[in-house]
Amino acid sequence: MALDAYARGEYERFHDLAWRSVQTGPPRDPRLMYLLARAQSLSGRPHDALVMLGRLAEIGFVSDPATNDDFRAVRQLRQWPELEAAIRAATIRLEQLARPIGTSGSTASPPLSRRAPASSRTSVTSTRDAGNPPRGLAAPSRATEVLRIPLAPLSSSVLAYDRVSSRFILADAGQRKLVIVDERSHHLVDLVTALSAGFYEITALEIDPLRGDLWVVSAEPARATTNRPSATALHRLQLVSGRPLERILVSDDMLPARLGDVAVTPNGTVLVLDTLGHRILRLRPGTHELRAVATLQVDATSLAPMDDRTVCVAHTAGMARVDISTGAVEEVEGVGDMQLAGIEHFRWTGNSLVGMQRLADGTRQAVRIRFASGHLAAMDTIETDIPVSDGRVFAVSGDELYFLVPLPSADGGEVVVRRTSLH
Secondary structure (H helix, E strand, O other): OHHHHHHOOOHHHHHHHHHHHHHHOOOOOHHHHHHHHHHHHHOOOHHHHHHHHHHHHHOOOOOOOOOOHHHHHHHOOOOHHHHHHHHHHHHHHHHHHHOOOOOOOOOOOOOOOOOOOHHHHHHHHHOOOOOOOOOOOOOOOOOEEEEEEEOOOOOOEEEEEEOOOOEEEEEEOOOOEEEEEEOOOOOEEEEEEHHHHOOOEEEEEEEEOOOOEEEEEEEOOOOOOOOOOOOEEEEEEEOOOOOEEEEEEOOHHHOOOOEEEEEEOOOOOEEEEEOOOOEEEEEOOOOOOOEEEEEOOOOEEEEEEOOOOEEEEEEOOEEEEEEOOOOEEEEEOOOOOOOOOOEEEEEEEOOEEEEEEEOOOOOEEEEEEEEEOOEEEEEEEEEEEEOOOOEEOEEEEOOEEEEEEEEOOOOOOEEEEEEEEOO
16 A cells, blocks of 8 residues: 555655554564655655664665665755765675675675774764754664554544553543543543533643642634634643543633643642743642743743742743743753754653654654753653654653554544653
């Protein structure tokens, strides 16, 4: 099917089917990986194709990206010379292994005991186009499939995982409801709908495991034909049963506003990101009214408390650190050539931020941003080639990352929940 799509010039479909082939075929099958690399290049994902070709070179699979027209876009990348050198070195090693002992070829080549220069082996990892974070010759995906459910009821999703009950909580933004999926039985049932909870379109949710609460933010769609600001609200539900406990509207004097993310500090304070008013709002324990604690001069996408006082905020161009006790906002600078732009959603765990990042080429990857003594120290890629989909499609629970992978098809398709360790 992928090859048929390729023959018809339907390169986006070619990519989707090639990716499905890699997922369902033998693990690390080089022929399927090469098929995916072709599809990535042709569908406008040349950086992903570069990474895939680098992986193939590492395992000794010799291919023809230097002459194949399917990889024309890859050859335009700044990293192409380093990848070409790595492929050439892999080719020489294979020729040496195949050559009978005591013979010599017409081409001068290094002895078997001599490795390719370090620059050939590692330079693809350390270089990239401006605007892209380190992609590198990432290790093969460590993620495992946890469950599959029909895609049809989840046109746009938000994900959380309750470790205590081993249940996934998914929000269908369009249908304004929460559903739960048992990790063991894979049984999907509605948890709560807008009829009882008063949801608008669900934009984010967060579990407070210490207090057994589920916090949800929702917002009406933007109105183009009326002067009345769109309503937006914070909802508190009982985690186990989904029973609505409280619905807190943004007061009229704070409108217009749109609540786009929610997080909970260790002491139970709820922080909400107002993406329209460019503010952080706070709900103290035991109170019932949202108050602004910081004004942001950026288009923020997510927030994550590091402790009861300090909050990291992702925005379209990078990251900021906010002191919610004073309202002070400080831009966080990347270390070395680290790029922090494009993080759409993140969460704090241990001494790190784990998040989903959209790259300059439109693809997504999961990253871990490490801190040492409160200062940014390093950035690691956890998973690459994560399909782009609507919603906040990942969750962190303990030392594990969960993320959704939609697999659309003519009959509606499925959505896969995958899990990978953060160690």
